[in-house]
Amino acid sequence: MTDVWIGSDLDNTISSSYDLIKECWGTALGKDIQLGDIPSASDMLAILEQEEKKKFFKVFNSKFHQCKFLLDAIESLRFMRLKGYKIVIITSRSSKISKSTKQYLDYNQVPYDKLYCEDGIDKAAIIRELNCKFMIEDDIQLASKIAKYTQTYLINYPWNSSSFHKRFYMRDNIIRVSGWNEIMEHEYGNEWKTRRP
Numbered sequence: 001m002t003d004v005w006i007g008s009d010l011d012n013t014i015s016s017s018y019d020l021i022k023e024c025w026g027t028a029l030g031k032d033i034q035l036g037d038i039p040s041a042s043d044m045l046a047i048l049e050q051e052e053k054k055k056f057f058k059v060f061n062s063k064f065h066q067c068k069f070l071l072d073a074i075e076s077l078r079f080m081r082l083k084g085y086k087i088v089i090i091t092s093r094s095s096k097i098s099k100s101t102k103q104y105l106d107y108n109q110v111p112y113d114k115l116y117c118e119d120g121i122d123k124a125a126i127i128r129e130l131n132c133k134f135m136i137e138d139d140i141q142l143a144s145k146i147a148k149y150t151q152t153y154l155i156n157y158p159w160n161s162s163s164f165h166k167r168f169y170m171r172d173n174i175i176r177v178s179g180w181n182e183i184m185e186h187e188y189g190n191e192w193k194t195r196r197p
């Protein structure tokens with residue numbers, strides 16, 4: 001049987017990274033920002049100057065292991081794997097921390113089968129190549145590209161919810177959700193609701 005893949009982003013999708021991102025803005029760039037001001041990963045790359053990016057990622061890359069995992073994400077990934085799906089995690093984190101990101105996932109027993117970790121990675125191309133059943137993202141600009149190839153769940157956050165983002169990046173193939181539970185209910189209905197803990 002051919003493998004059926006499900007794709008997921010890492011930061012702010014499987015792991016809760018916004019506290020560290022907020023801290024990086026403060027420590028590396030001296031800007032005190034609030035949760036509602038945190039930009040999406042795409043916006044951030046567009047906003048920051050080259051030097052600022054270097055400073056920002058120097059701090060991020062040295063502290064990413066502080067990011068906590070979302071327990072419902074782990075439970076959902078485990079459920080999907082038990083159903084026979086393969087999980088691919090695709091992150092735009094630097095390839096310099098690819099090995100340590102893998103160790104961090106393994107140490108925390110995150111269920112997955114394949115990891116792509118590369119700055120500026122073309123997520124849509126990978127999703128297309130693996131013919132993923134669906135993808136889970138928090139970055140609306142990326143979701144907009146990925147949704148050309150597969151259904152994409154977008155987890156609601158302030159950085160993807162402005163009227164500008166909604167107007168220019170939403171696609172029919174993007175489903176906004178409050179979190180993993182909603183994705184799982186949508187995909188698996190009662191089977192998910194009545195699962196054994």
Ligand SMILES: [Mg+2]
Pocket residue numbers: 009010011012013041137138139
């Ligand atoms: Mg993300």
